[in-house]
Amino acid sequence: MRRAFASLILNVLTPGFVLAALAQPAAAQLDPTRTVRVIVGYAPGGSFDVNSRIVTDALREQLGINAIVENRPGAGGTIASDYVSKASPDGSVLLVGGAGSHGVTPAIRRNLPFDTARDFTAIGRIAEFPNVMVIGTNSPAHNVQEFIAWGRTQPSGINFGSQGAGTSIHLTGEMFRLRSGLAMTHVPYRGSAPAVLDLQAGRIQVMFDNLPNVFGQIQGGSLRALAVTSGSRLPSLPDVPTMAEAGVPDFVVTSWVGIFGPARMNPRTVQQLSDVIAKAIASPEGQARLRTISATPAPASAAEFNAVWRADMQRWSEVVRDANVEVEE
Numbered sequence: 001m002r003r004a005f006a007s008l009i010l011n012v013l014t015p016g017f018v019l020a021a022l023a024q025p026a027a028a029q030l031d032p033t034r035t036v037r038v039i040v041g042y043a044p045g046g047s048f049d050v051n052s053r054i055v056t057d058a059l060r061e062q063l064g065i066n067a068i069v070e071n072r073p074g075a076g077g078t079i080a081s082d083y084v085s086k087a088s089p090d091g092s093v094l095l096v097g098g099a100g101s102h103g104v105t106p107a108i109r110r111n112l113p114f115d116t117a118r119d120f121t122a123i124g125r126i127a128e129f130p131n132v133m134v135i136g137t138n139s140p141a142h143n144v145q146e147f148i149a150w151g152r153t154q155p156s157g158i159n160f161g162s163q164g165a166g167t168s169i170h171l172t173g174e175m176f177r178l179r180s181g182l183a184m185t186h187v188p189y190r191g192s193a194p195a196v197l198d199l200q201a202g203r204i205q206v207m208f209d210n211l212p213n214v215f216g217q218i219q220g221g222s223l224r225a226l227a228v229t230s231g232s233r234l235p236s237l238p239d240v241p242t243m244a245e246a247g248v249p250d251f252v253v254t255s256w257v258g259i260f261g262p263a264r265m266n267p268r269t270v271q272q273l274s275d276v277i278a279k280a281i282a283s284p285e286g287q288a289r290l291r292t293i294s295a296t297p298a299p300a301s302a303a304e305f306n307a308v309w310r311a312d313m314q315r316w317s318e319v320v321r322d323a324n325v326e327v328e329e
Contacts, residue, residue, distance in 0.1 A: 029269035030059075030091050036067040038094045038259075041080030041101060043073045047212075047293040051126050051257045052096045054289055058280035063272075076166075077101035078112065085119040087262045091269040094123070095260045099168050102260065103312035107320045108166040109328045117313065121265040122306035124277040125258040127295035129210045131172060131229040132240070137222060138202050144226045144246035147206065148180050157183030161195035161207040164188050166328070171316055172208040172229065172253050174323040179248050199223065210255055211236070212294035229253040236294075256298065256312075258305050274302045 030036065036059055038052045049069065056067035072080040081101055087093035097120070106116035133144065141147035151158050160177075162170035165188040177184040187204050189195040192213040198204050200222050208229065215236065217223040227246040228234050243251035259277060261270070280286045281299045290297050300308060320327060 029266055029272050030063065030065055032063070032065055034065075034090075034092045036065055036092050036094065037070045038067060038096060039080045039084050040069060040071045040096050041073060041077030042071070044071050047129070047295065048096050048098070048257065050289055050293050051295075054126065054280050054286055055094070055096075055259060055277060058276050058286075062276050062279065076105060078105065078109075081105075081116075081120075082113045084260065085114040085262060089121070089262045089265040091261060091265060091273060093262065094273070095120070096257060097260045098257045099255045099312055102309055104166065104168045104171055104316050106313055107171075107316035107327075108325070111328070117310070119263050121261045121263055121270060121302075122309050123259040123261055123265075123270055123302055124274040125256055125298050125300035125305040125308065126277060126281060127257050127290050128230075128298040129212065129255040129257075129295055130234055131169070131208050131253055131255060132211050132214060132218070132237070133176070133206065133208050133226045133229070133243070134199065134214050134218065134223045135206050135226060136199050136202055137224050139205065139224065141226070142224070143241075144243070144248060147226060148182060151180070151182040151184075151205075154183075157185055158205040159185050159187050159203070161187045161189055161199060161204040163192045163195065163209070164190065166325075168253070168255055168316075169208050169210070171319050171323075171325070173206075174325060175251065175253070175319050176208065176248070178319070178322055179251060196223070208253075215294065256308065257295070258300070258309070270302050 038056050040048045040052050042048050052069045056069055059065045059067040072083055080095060084093055084095035102116055106112065135141060135147060141150050160173040162173055170186060170188065173186060192209055195207055196214060196217060199207055214223055218225045225237060225240045227241050227243045228237060229243055229251060231242065231252045233242060278299045281297050287297050
């Protein structure tokens with residue numbers, strides 16, 4: 001008996017046995033018997049839906065877990081965010097969030113029913129949507145510095161449009177106002193399309209927008225792209241400089257989409273979900289699906305995504321403060 005027990009102890013302490021034990025895969029943290037619900041804060045059919053279905057398909061295909069998309073639209077994504085912030089942190093309820101809902105909204109709105117910085121867990125980024133500075137072709141400017149010089153000659157200042165007050169596009173325009181020193185007045189619209197029409201007609205003089213919203217007009221020649229707000233030039237607009245190349249430093253702004261969960265999630269659950277998302281984005285099918293909405297695949301680990309998200313919240317809070325943007329109580 002003693003010999004057998006000693007033999008067992010030796011086997012357990014053998015390096016090979018230890019390494020083999022460590023090499024065993026960690027038990028899955030997601031309960032395979034529970035349906036994972038991916039919550040979207042907007043109506044069906046938009047780009048957020050494409051991102052959410054990449055995640056649900058990946059959970060089914062990689063882990064054999066039933067996963068569904070659940071739309072809870074309203075209040076600019078706040079209804080969905082509130083629901084997820086109060087859900088169980090077991091990974092069965094996830095949220096598709098973006099730079100607007102998790103970067104701009106907490107900077108603009110003070111009385112949210114949750115604390116954005118405290119009540120969510122960053123799991124992984126999926127994609128980015130590059131933004132572009134556009135003007136009408138009736139403008140005398142052909143680059144950013146010419147536009148700034150022309151703007152300074154306008155006695156009544158210039159108007160810039162956006163998809164709506166308090167959006168990331170609105171605050172990008174405010175950031176440009178601060179960086180350029182131009183006298184600019186914000187004109188909010190109900191969406192991108194009417195703003196683009198007024199830009200083409202000369203009723204507003206400039207706007208920043210997500211590239212998919214204005215790419216057709218740029219290609220068709222009815223809008224002029226002066227710069228992109230990404231850190232490097234875009235393959236789809238190779239001749240358009242970045243804001244830094246155009247002479248406006250410290251101006252990298254992208255709209256991102258990623259997956260969040262409630263606070264206090266198990267780190268192993270977060271890692272499991274992050275790995276699933278990264279693998280899905282890296283696949284040819286995932287990349288093709290993102291291209292259909294003109295999104296750039298931008299996988300990031302949970303830690304990397306957390307850093308991006310929190311830096312965005314800080315940056316937009318500073319813009320709101322420095323530009324004296326009215327904050328909703």
